[in-house]
Amino acid sequence: xxxxxxxxxxxxxxxxxxxxxxxxxxxxxxxxxxxxxxxxxxxxxxxxxxxxxxxxxxxxxxxxxxxxxxxxxxxxxxxxxxxxxxxxxxxxxxxxxxxxxxxxxxxxxxxxxxxxxxxxxxxxxxxxxxxxxxxxxxxxxxxxxxxxxxxxxxxxxxxxxxxxxxxxxxxxxxxxxxxxxxxxxxxxxxxxxxxxxxxxxxxxxxxxxxxxxxxxxxxxxxxxxxxxxxxxxxxxxxxxxxxxxxxxxxxxxxxxxxxxxxxxxxxxxxxxxxxxxxxxxxxxxxxxxxxxxxxxxxxxxxxxxxxxxxxxxxxxxxxxxxxxxxxxxxxxxxxxxxxxxx
Ligand SMILES: [Zn+2]
Ligand SMILES: [Zn+2]
Numbered sequence: 001x002x003x004x005x006x007x008x009x010x011x012x013x014x015x016x017x018x019x020x021x022x023x024x025x026x027x028x029x030x031x032x033x034x035x036x037x038x039x040x041x042x043x044x045x046x047x048x049x050x051x052x053x054x055x056x057x058x059x060x061x062x063x064x065x066x067x068x069x070x071x072x073x074x075x076x077x078x079x080x081x082x083x084x085x086x087x088x089x090x091x092x093x094x095x096x097x098x099x100x101x102x103x104x105x106x107x108x109x110x111x112x113x114x115x116x117x118x119x120x121x122x123x124x125x126x127x128x129x130x131x132x133x134x135x136x137x138x139x140x141x142x143x144x145x146x147x148x149x150x151x152x153x154x155x156x157x158x159x160x161x162x163x164x165x166x167x168x169x170x171x172x173x174x175x176x177x178x179x180x181x182x183x184x185x186x187x188x189x190x191x192x193x194x195x196x197x198x199x200x201x202x203x204x205x206x207x208x209x210x211x212x213x214x215x216x217x218x219x220x221x222x223x224x225x226x227x228x229x230x231x232x233x234x235x236x237x238x239x240x241x242x243x244x245x246x247x248x249x250x251x252x253x254x255x256x257x258x259x260x261x262x263x264x265x266x267x268x269x270x271x272x273x274x275x276x277x278x279x280x281x282x283x284x285x286x287x288x289x290x291x292x293x294x295x296x297x298x299x300x301x302x303x304x305x306x307x308x309x310x311x312x313x314x315x316x317x318x319x320x321x322x323x324x325x326x327x328x329x330x331x332x333x334x335x336x337x338x339x340x341x342x
Pocket of ligand 2: 088089090091092093094095102103104105106
């Protein structure tokens, strides 16, 4: 079958690989759509330790079960499914709590094991979820990453209450879905911050009341003014940079919450303690999501409450994976999620 593989020295090849075979407890899934995530770019650029190269890339995908291994009773050939981004141990504390993002022994598809940028992938049956008939495969492909991660950040870690003001810094793949979900959660004024005009246009369509160019010297003042009162009660950062984290800490209201979800290698600093302590700012990290949260977003998308119709901004055949990576890297046409269609 055809697959996009990452080789040593950051080499990406679209090539023929052996057909994967479903072992005991596993299913074979014909991939119908796969989402391209910022983490894939980190992998391509060699920013992640990946000892097992070459590996078939991709951790977002949805498709149809085409074979089941011994002992699989809850999936059958022909089932429409979406895939979890990793296979978790199922035994550690976070796994027992259903917090898929915190399992220390998680094997991420496309990194620790062959992933979804291929015609077929093998996964444990427990790594698949039924995809409701009303949802297209490309929405199935992004629910278990870009959408559920956004829900965990805004609903759980940000604990956004109806009527509260919110600022979202970074309106790409995850940030865009934070905006969509904030509206469903009954947010008050929502301020979107990004460095791209195109991203801000999409943010406005997703429900942002005010858009601010994050590069402006007085961006923190603009955000505070737009949110009203003393500034946003909750600020969610999905960039992972020093400047954007410091913007979050500067614009948040007294006793506000700052949720950091953008993964980067920067080392942001706290504001002067007199302001940080004096304002009782809470800073919290947000990683992944729980199984219940994933079920919740699948349900909202299937019911039509959560409208993902503008979430996939471009589609590419597997052969053009390199163009998809380049377009995401340069943010050409302000992508939300790009999809590979095998
Ligand atoms: Zn991802
Ligand atoms: Zn675990």
